[in-house]
Amino acid sequence: MPQQGLHIRPAFFSSPPFCSKPIWDTTEGMPLARSLSVTSLSGLEEWDEEFELEDAVLFEIAWEVANKVGGIYTVIQTKARMTAEEWGENYFLVGPYVESNVRTQVELIESTNPVLKRTIDKMNSSGCKVYFGRWLIEGSPYVVLIDVSFTAWSLDRWKSELWKLCAIGVPWFDREANDAVLFGFLTAWLLGEYAAQSEEPPHIVAHFHEWLAGLGLVLCRQRQLPVATIFTTHATLLGRYLCAGNVDFYNNLAEFNVDKEAGDRQIYHRYCLERAAAHCTHVFTTVSQITAIEAEHLLKRKPDIVTPNGLNVKKFSAMHEFQNLHAQSKNRIQEFVRGHFYGNLDFNLDKCLFLFIAGRYEFSNKGADIFLEALARLNYLLRVNHSDVTVIAFFIMPARTNNFNVETLKGQAVRKQLWDTAQTVKDRFGKKLYESLLVGQLPDVSKMLDKEDFTIMKRAIFATQRQCQPPVCTHNMLEDSSDPILNCVRRIGLFNSSADRVKIIFHPEFLSSTSPLLPMDYEEFVRGCHLGVFPSYYEPWGYTPAECTVMGIPSISTNLSGFGCFMEEHIADPSAYGIYILDRRYKDVDESCNQLTSFLFQFCKQSRRQRIIQRNRTERLSDLLDWRYLGRYYIAARHMALAKAFPDTYIYEPHEPSPTSGFRYPRPASVPPSPALSRHSSPHHSEVEDNEEDERYDEDLEAEKDRANIRQPYNMPVKGKAVLGANGSGADEAGVKN
Numbered sequence: 001m002p003q004q005g006l007h008i009r010p011a012f013f014s015s016p017p018f019c020s021k022p023i024w025d026t027t028e029g030m031p032l033a034r035s036l037s038v039t040s041l042s043g044l045e046e047w048d049e050e051f052e053l054e055d056a057v058l059f060e061i062a063w064e065v066a067n068k069v070g071g072i073y074t075v076i077q078t079k080a081r082m083t084a085e086e087w088g089e090n091y092f093l094v095g096p097y098v099e100s101n102v103r104t105q106v107e108l109i110e111s112t113n114p115v116l117k118r119t120i121d122k123m124n125s126s127g128c129k130v131y132f133g134r135w136l137i138e139g140s141p142y143v144v145l146i147d148v149s150f151t152a153w154s155l156d157r158w159k160s161e162l163w164k165l166c167a168i169g170v171p172w173f174d175r176e177a178n179d180a181v182l183f184g185f186l187t188a189w190l191l192g193e194y195a196a197q198s199e200e201p202p203h204i205v206a207h208f209h210e211w212l213a214g215l216g217l218v219l220c221r222q223r224q225l226p227v228a229t230i231f232t233t234h235a236t237l238l239g240r241y242l243c244a245g246n247v248d249f250y251n252n253l254a255e256f257n258v259d260k261e262a263g264d265r266q267i268y269h270r271y272c273l274e275r276a277a278a279h280c281t282h283v284f285t286t287v288s289q290i291t292a293i294e295a296e297h298l299l300k301r302k303p304d305i306v307t308p309n310g311l312n313v314k315k316f317s318a319m320h321e322f323q324n325l326h327a328q329s330k331n332r333i334q335e336f337v338r339g340h341f342y343g344n345l346d347f348n349l350d351k352c353l354f355l356f357i358a359g360r361y362e363f364s365n366k367g368a369d370i371f372l373e374a375l376a377r378l379n380y381l382l383r384v385n386h387s388d389v390t391v392i393a394f395f396i397m398p399a400r401t402n403n404f405n406v407e408t409l410k411g412q413a414v415r416k417q418l419w420d421t422a423q424t425v426k427d428r429f430g431k432k433l434y435e436s437l438l439v440g441q442l443p444d445v446s447k448m449l450d451k452e453d454f455t456i457m458k459r460a461i462f463a464t465q466r467q468c469q470p471p472v473c474t475h476n477m478l479e480d481s482s483d484p485i486l487n488c489v490r491r492i493g494l495f496n497s498s499a500d501r502v503k504i505i506f507h508p509e510f511l512s513s514t515s516p517l518l519p520m521d522y523e524e525f526v527r528g529c530h531l532g533v534f535p536s537y538y539e540p541w542g543y544t545p546a547e548c549t550v551m552g553i554p555s556i557s558t559n560l561s562g563f564g565c566f567m568e569e570h571i572a573d574p575s576a577y578g579i580y581i582l583d584r585r586y587k588d589v590d591e592s593c594n595q596l597t598s599f600l601f602q603f604c605k606q607s608r609r610q611r612i613i614q615r616n617r618t619e620r621l622s623d624l625l626d627w628r629y630l631g632r633y634y635i636a637a638r639h640m641a642l643a644k645a646f647p648d649t650y651i652y653e654p655h656e657p658s659p660t661s662g663f664r665y666p667r668p669a670s671v672p673p674s675p676a677l678s679r680h681s682s683p684h685h686s687e688v689e690d691n692e693e694d695e696r697y698d699e700d701l702e703a704e705k706d707r708a709n710i711r712q713p714y715n716m717p718v719k720g721k722a723v724l725g726a727n728g729s730g731a732d733e734a735g736v737k738n
Contacts, residue, residue, distance in 0.1 A: 055203055056642065057090040057194075058083070059144075061187050061216060062209035063179075065095025066105050066135050066143055070360070071309075071543050072209055072234055078312045081139030082631045089113065089142075094187055096179075097131055097145040106143060108133040118197045120144070123189065127151065130190070138312060144190065148182040158185045162215070165222055168272045176212070177270055184215025184273075191216070192225050201226060203646055205638050210234055211270055214277025221280040228645030230637050231281035232307060235291065235540040237274050238298050241265045243365050243538035250560065250585055253297040275299050282644040283637050288562025291540040305637050308566055309541045310630035313550050313622045322527070322552045322619055323612065329520070329528025330354070336518050337392060339415030340408065340474075340505065343466035346498050347390040353604060354529040358396035358522070359544055361508075363484035367535030367558070368395065370589065372485070374535075374596040375502050376492035381601050382501035389604045392503045394529070395485055396522075399508035401475035404517055408474045412517060414463055421460040425453050470496040473506040474517060527551050530611065531603055535582050535596055536561050545579075552619030554578030554611075556599055559585050570624060573667035575599075578618035617668060620703055668702055 060083070064073040076093065084091050089112070102108070111117040111132045120130045129147035134140045158181055163169050170177045195202055207230040208217045220227045238261060243249050262271035278284050278299040285307045286292045296302045334349050359366050375393055382389060429448055436443040472495065477483050485506055496503045513521045526532065532548040532555035539561035546563055548555040557564035559581055567579045574581050580599045584592045623629060643650040
């Protein structure tokens with residue numbers, strides 16, 4: 001056998017010796033060229049008959065089932081409830097068994113499905129370890145968890161089989177790819193065994209997420225199992241690597257030599273697995289239109305349908321209390337700021353804006369580089385315009401650290417000591433006041449505070465003196481001298497000095513409510529901020545701005561992110577709703593940086609009232625991101641796969657969407673929230689002007705108009721039936737024509 005990992009030839013240009021045609025060409029004669037538009041909800045075709053799901057079963061397979069690694073975990077976790085309502089007892093999630101996660105997230109039980117119970121028993125008796133249970137999340141879906149390490153003894157044999165079947169060699173040192181091989185063969189075994197244990201020919205739908213699960217799909221097609229397959233790529237492997245290498249990615253998509261680029265980055269075997277899955281599947285989907293273009297060029301197949309990522313909006317919606325929750329969370333952030341900037345707290349916290357960027361620490365891909373440069377320019381604008389607004393920008397990106405920064409911890413200790421001192425003096429003052437009133441005398445204010453009280457207060461004031469500036473980073477970095485964010489901060493010179501109107505706090509750790517430094521979970525923190533800034537260069541979807549939106553927090557995204565493109569297509573004037581779309585596709589870096597600086601400066605000029613109006617509008621967009629609305633794309637993908645895999649049972653006839661089928665939120669008719677568009681040139685308004693705005697802005701009336709421009713969330717059909725109408729929900733009347 002050839003040495004694995006060397007001289008790998010692509011599986012896409014040669015067929016296994018026992019196949020009459022390439023294994024990926026199993027959908028011959030089926031329409032694969034047309035991709036459904038993300039804009040057009042009526043792009044989801046009308047079905048001529050009802051879909052009977054009673055005899056169908058859905059397996060959704062991903063490495064991040066009950067195993068949080070990245071954003072795919074959020075997709076599967078939040079979508080589970082909606083899918084469980086549609087498929088009932090016939091919906092199973094398949095993932096790896098990770099004991100530490102199972103202890104806290106999964107209730108292990110016996111399967112109530114007799115076919116699946118026989119399948120698991122047969123696999124366990126054949127040398128596997130397969131567990132069944134309920135994932136303790138919303139919807140409580142069933143999970144099948146496979147212990148890949150228990151079957152590691154089969155790795156070399158399965159690698160050899162993979163080479164013979166597909167000519168893909170996996171090097172021994174790539175642990176992640178080794179896990180993908182084990183997981184792929186085990187999931188294919190599970191699906192094949194389920195089909196064999198079924199008394200009647202089953203209608204199985206298997207939905208595979210990302211390349212880590214993709215090998216199971218390839219094996220299902222090669223073994224000709226009775227399985228309708230769907231493959232979703234949430235981000236192409238090669239795309240992520242190329243963008244991280246500072247190449248002009250989107251303007252050169254058609255020019256890349258994909259085999260060479262993957263080989264140069266030592267991910268050719270991973271790329272082959274991903275591309276094989278994309279070509280083998282019945283239905284190929286991506287999460288956004290921008291990723292669909294990327295997949296067409298890098299994976300050489302145009303996606304059949306775009307399936308945007310949603311959220312369970314009920315989890316985030318606080319009814320009419322979200323403004324109150326913003327104020328409460330903001331107060332907690334202010335307490336942290338008081339401690340962090342002790343001794344240098346020479347700015348007004350009531351005129352302080354909290355901005356943040358969060359996510360995986362990919363300095364260029366996530367746009368941290370352009371954000372820092374824009375902050376430096378914003379600092380200059382605020383200073384030359386003598387603005388009394390202070391901006392504090394948080395960078396929440398996990399990096400390698402060894403502990404909290406001592407100066408940062410000291411700041412929180414000093415703040416707490418000052419609070420305790422104030423409470424002590426207040427209690428002494430209150431006692432004297434109480435005794436004076438008891439005897440019927442007005443207190444002598446000059447005697448209310450004695451010498452001891454002043455001594456206590458002076459000692460507290462002296463304790464707040466510091467000889468250094470507030471730290472930029474809250475932790476001790478292991479690679480301080482080479483850290484991209486810290487090096488950029490050194491270059492632009494934003495060191496939290498008193499003269500600067502922009503301050504930076506780098507928190508290289510995920511937020512936690514148990515942290516001794518900033519005891520808030522992520523949702524609380526987002527609610528307390530004023531603006532999320534996500535100027536990503538590579539962002540296939542973008543959950544961070546989506547989470548901001550459903551919590552009523554304005555955000556900045558880009559036209560290179562799936563979220564940004566989605567909002568741009570659905571909203572006539574995104575900035576009026578607090579969704580700022582930065583142009584990073586058609587502008588160079590300097591122009592994009594200037595545009596981002598302009599967005600930030602205009603936001604700083606808003607009055608408090610304008611920000612409240614904008615948050616109200618932002619929160620109203622949350623229905624757009626509800627899974628009950630976006631989940632219909634996944635429903636269509638599953639129906640499409642069933643029709644392609646079982647054409648004798650299910651019929652699928654594609655129809656072209658009409659040109660007027662989309663809808664857009666109109667621009668709000670009331671006063672614009674942006675000072676650039678309003679008659680005010682200053683954030684300071686008189687009471688007369690505020691009264692005029694009260695007359696012009698009616699929140700309830702504007703909300704009613706907005707609700708008329710969005711379809712109601714999709715209502716799940718009764719279990720076993722799924723009727724797909726012209727607009728994906730069985731109704732034609734909803735939606736507004738462009």
